[in-house]
Amino acid sequence: MVRDAHASEFDEIGRLRVGAYLAGGSMSPESRYAPVLAALGADGSGPVLVAADDDRVLGTVMLQFWPDGGHVLRGETEAEIRALAVAPEAQGRGIGRALLQAAIGLAARQPGIRDLLLLTQPEMAAAQHLYRQAGFTRLPERDWCPQAGVTLLAYALPLAAEE
Secondary structure, eight states, X not given: OEEEXXXXXXXXXXXXXXXXXXXXXXXXXXXXXXXXXXXXXXXXSSOEEEEEETTEXXXXXXXXXXXXXXXTOOSTTEEEEEEEEEOGXXXXXXXXXXXXXXXXXXXXXXXXXXXXXXEEOTTOXXXXXXXXXXXXXXXXXXXXXXXXXXXXXXXXXXXXXXX
């Protein structure tokens, strides 16, 4: 079941994100990004969704909007998917796909949002496959280099206008 995160779950969500990124080799244990990843959304900067089973969080994703989004957003008609993560023991069950679809639906219901963007690491092949299946396409002109030797790949999905 995908639902809004409860405030009492943010510590668990942070641990899940960091654990998933570490287990997937997407982040080193010494990474300065770990505390940032863990805290995303706890300050109310965007809606956080969770996939839960019997009150246990199995996965999470968040949306951010201009001007609170990351480095890929350029205006108020864009939203960004951040911190999509599934607990390692829950992967392969369609949880990531369900979270992605819920985030797409939530973004599409926001007035004025026409494009949904995200950044991902080149090594995250499974995530990129999931994004392409959902209709996202590469936007190389929006790739971002947070530090020397690290390039995050940009993807975008145009959202259908609400009728």
